[in-house]
Amino acid sequence: MIEHLTDPSDSLDRQNEKLRKIAEALMRRVEESTNASGAAYAQFQRAAVLEQEVRARTDDLERALELLNDSNARLAQANKETEAARADLANAIETVQEGFALFNRDEELVLCNSRFGMHIPDIQEQLNPGLRFAEYVELVSQSGFLSLPETMTPGDWAKSRLDRHADDHVVFNVRLSGNRWSQVSEHRTPDGGTVILQTDVTDIMRIERQERDRILDDKARLIRATLEHIDxxxxxxxxxxxxxxxxxxxxxxxxxxxxxxxxxxxxxxxxxxxxxxxxxxxxxxxxxxxxxxxxxxxxxxxxxxxxxxxxxxxxxxxxxxxxxxxxxxxxxxxxxxxxxxxxxxxxxxxxxxxxxRTMELADALNEAERANASKSRFVAAASHDLLQPLSAAKLYVASLGSGLDKDTAQTVAAKAESALNSVEHILEALLDISKLDSGRAKAHLSTVSVGELFLQMEDAFKPVAQAKGLNLRFVDTKALVTSDASYLRRILQNLLSNAIRYTETGKVLVGVRHRKNAIALEVWDTGIGIASDHRDVVFHEFQRLHSDASAAEGMGLGLAIVERACGLLQHPIHLFSEVGKGTGFSVEIPLARAKPEVSLCSSVVQKPNSNVLGNTVALLIENDENLRGALTMTIESWGVEVLECESESEAIGLLREIGILPDFVVADYQLNNGKTGTDAMRALTDEFGHLPGCIISANRSQELVQQCKQAKLPLFYKPIDPQLLKSTLEASVAHGI
Known part of the structure; x- marks a missing residue:
């Protein structure tokens, strides 16, 4: 602009003069306009300051954005890692063989695997996150795959399930359709959530049921075999x-x-x-x-x-x-x-x-007829005495099939065993009774518990008395007497049989009265009574109060046997009776101070011994296959491993082969080829050294008793008392005899 105000053709002085005038004019204008331009300058300054602040704020914002971007990057990485961890957790849960589900503390389903609810497929699609626990229980209760007992409704099941949910730890089994079972385990997490595991236990339940069915089948076969055995x-x-x-x-x-x-x-x-x-x-x-x-x-x-x-x-x-x-x-x-x-x-x-024919021939013929009739009637009477406990055993065995619970069934089985033991004792007593007439009978005195004798008689006679509508009562006693256990049992059995037979209504009472050094064992009934002129006759052979009574009601041997046995034992017997009111018999027996040597009553439950027979081995030498099998089954039920052998040579060969010595040997006395159990024990001792053992036999001769005594071998008579045999084995193993 200044170039346009000066002329280049002017002289230098002229141009300088023009420039001075222009400068002065400009200076005046500036001086004149100073007040008006101050505000603008101030605005300029503020704009400059604001620009600086904006630039500073922009720098701060850029740094904040950089930090935000960095945080977002780290957050994205954390989310990525979280998703990876969640995927790993889901994959891990999916590999679990059981059904798995997790509910949070608000009772909402968080996650579950594909196996959760697999046995109830009609609701499995509804098992999604967010499902509440109560809704889950309701779905299960309404599922068609849930098998409920006949007496339980879906609502009852749901209520019971929710009640269990209140506990910290719950384990129970659920039955499903198709005879399948699922075990549900529920546990609390530290934050109050709930973990549920569902395990398929169908195979376990089937095995358990198969084992239970096998036991029931074994019992059924035993009862069946018993029924098939009788004629x-x-x-x-x-x-x-x-x-x-x-x-x-x-x-x-x-x-x-x-x-x-x-x-x-x-x-x-x-x-x-x-x-x-x-x-x-x-x-x-x-x-x-x-x-x-x-x-x-x-x-x-x-x-x-x-x-x-x-x-x-x-x-x-x-x-x-x-x-x-x-x-x-x-x-x-x-x-x-x-x-x-x-x-x-x-x-x-x-x-x-x-x-x-001649009178001599007639007398001989009559004598033969009397002997034959006496023999037949004796057999009939013996059969009648045996029918009493056999009938009781039959009733007890029959009741085992009527749906009894386990404890009741065990009690009934024990009573049946007691009745069968009575049969065994009767057979033994009949052998002794036959000796009474020959004069060879001997009394074997021992300490006898009258209370145990009462328990055995009650088991044998109570069913018979109840069948007749009688009240049979035994007064409990702890009296110990000195007598022959077998003959004393026979005496009481005949007195009870006689009392029940001649009592139509009322009761039969059995108890003892204490004397100075003895007791009076008494049997009272409310029967027909015995007239005074018949009181001596009733003790004769084949005498009955009712001559028209049937053979099934006895042949009149009972009181005759009682009188002979009491005479042998020197136990005075007394009779008290009133016609129409009843009869009482009293037998005086001396008291004993020592404890009973052998328990009379097998139905008395004894405390089980500690399992000393576990991991022990027994060698059984028995030539009879049926008895060998029965003994093996019985001994193995005590936890003993049984080695079965038929003969002495087989036993020696077996022990040589396996290289194991038994802890105990059970040998039958009568073996094949003229061999005996004592011979087998001697051969085993010569080959392997001393082995504890015992002899079983039906032979009751004194010669065998002496043989076993000399060999220091316990002797068990057949039929064998399992409890006595078990006690002997336990004592031998426990003391290392």
């Missing part, structure tokens, strides 16, 4: 008249194909199948039998005879069981009846020939 035909019916048990002998005796004996067959149906082939005897008809079966009140035992076909004669005995079911047994008595008829015909023939 009587037996049919067992429940309280709805449905068949629940039978044996092959029943099919044979009734001539009904065994295929028609089926579980659940009603008695009326079975009765119709008999048809016209059966005819009833002794004043009873088929209608009477059906009326007895359908009677709503207590049924008294029913006994009668019936004919099958033209020749077969069956004795029938029907008796009610405690659960209102009943047992009917059939006994083939054809041979006995034919023998009786043959004897009668022979008697008639002999009577015709006696007339033509």
């Amino acid at each position: 009587q035909g037996v049919c067992i019916f429940d309280n709805k008249h449905r068949m629940i048990g039978w044996n092959t002998r029943a099919s044979e005796l009734l001539a009904i194909p065994i295929t028609q004996f089926q579980m659940g067959t009603r008695f009326e149906t079975l009765s119709n199948r008999l048809g016209d082939n059966i005819s009833f005897q002794k004043g009873i008809t088929e209608a009477d039998l059906l009326d007895w079966v359908s009677r709503p009140t207590y049924r008294r035992p029913l006994q009668f005879q019936m004919h099958r076909g033209r020749s077969k004669i069956l004795s029938v005995f029907a008796q009610e069981m405690p659960d209102r079911g009943f047992v009917i047994s059939f006994t083939d008595v054809t041979a006995e009846r034919k023998s009786a008829e043959a004897l009668y015909e022979a008697k008639e023939m002999l009577e015709q020939r006696v007339a033509s």
Whole structure:
């Protein structure tokens, strides 16, 4: 602009002058305009300052953005790592073999694997995160795959499940359709959440049930074997008249194909199948039998005879069981009846020939007849005495199939065992009774617990008394007496049998009265009583108060045996009776101070010993296969490993082969080829050194007793007492004998 105000062609002085004038003019203008431009300058300064602040703030903002971007990058990395960890957790949970689910502290489902709820597929799709625990329980309770007991509703199950959820730790089994089982485990987490594990335990439950079924099958086979072993035909019916048990002998005796004996067959149906082939005897008809079966009140035992076909004669005995079911047994008595008829015909023939013979021949014939009749009646009386405990055992065994619980079933089985032990004792007593007449009988005195004797008699006679409607009561006692245990048991058994037989109503009471140095064992009844002129006669052989009584009611040997046994033992016996009011018998027995050597009553539960027989080995030498199998089963039930052998040579060969010596040896005395158990024990000792052992035998000779005593071997008589054998094994193992 200044260039345009000066002329280049002017002289230098002229140009300088113009420039001075221009400068002065500008200076004046500036001086004149100073006040007006101050505000603008101030605005300029503020703008400059603001620009600096904006630039500083921009720098700060850029640094904040850089920090934010860095934080976002780290957050993204953390999220990535979290997602990876979650994926790893999900993969780990998915590899778990059980169903897994996690609920948070607010009872909401957080996560679960694919196996969770796999056994209830109809609700599995609804098991998603966010599902509340109560909703989960409701879904399960309504699932069609949940198998509930008949008495439980889905609502009941859901309430029970929620009640269990309140506990910190819960474990229970759930039954599902298709006979499958799932075990549910529920645990609390430290933050209040809930972890649920579902495990398929179907195989475990099946194995457990198979084992339980096997045990039940073993028991059923044992009962079945018992029924098949007896010669009587037996049919067992429940309280709805449905068949629940039978044996092959029943099919044979009734001539009904065994295929028609089926579980659940009603008695009326079975009765119709008999048809016209059966005819009833002794004043009873088929209608009477059906009326007895359908009677709503207590049924008294029913006994009668019936004919099958033209020749077969069956004795029938029907008796009610405690659960209102009943047992009917059939006994083939054809041979006995034919023998009786043959004897009668022979008697008639002999009577015709006696007339033509001499008196000496007649006397000899009469003597033979009396001896034969006495023998038959003695056998009948012995059979009757054996039927008492056998009947009790049959009733107890029959009741085992009526759905008893475990404890009750064990008690009933113990009572059945006690009754069978009574049979064993009776058989032993009969051997001793036979010695009474020969003069060879000897009393073996020992300390006897009267209380244990009472318990055994109660088990044997209470079912018989209850069947007759009598109240049989034993007064508990701790008295210890000196007597022969076998004969004393026989005395009390005959007195009880006699009291029950002649008492129609009322009760039978058994107890003791204490004397100075003795007790009086007394049996009182409310029966018919004994007239004074009959009190001596009742102790004679084959004498009965009712001459028209049947053979099944005894042959009058009971009191005769009692009197002879009391005479042998020197136990005075007294009789008290009043006609129409009852009878009492009292036997005086001296007291004893020592404790009983052997328990009389097998039904008394003894405290189990510690398991000293675990991991022990027993060698069994028994030539009879059935007894060997039974003994093996019994000994193995005590936890003992049994080595079975048939002979001495087999036992030695087995021990050489396995290189293991047994902890105990059980050897039968009578082996094959003239060998004995004592010979086997000597051979084993020569080969392997001393081995603890015992001898079992049915031989009761003094020679065998002396043999075992010299060899220091315990002797057990057959039938073998398992508890006594077990105690001997425990003592031997515990003391290292």
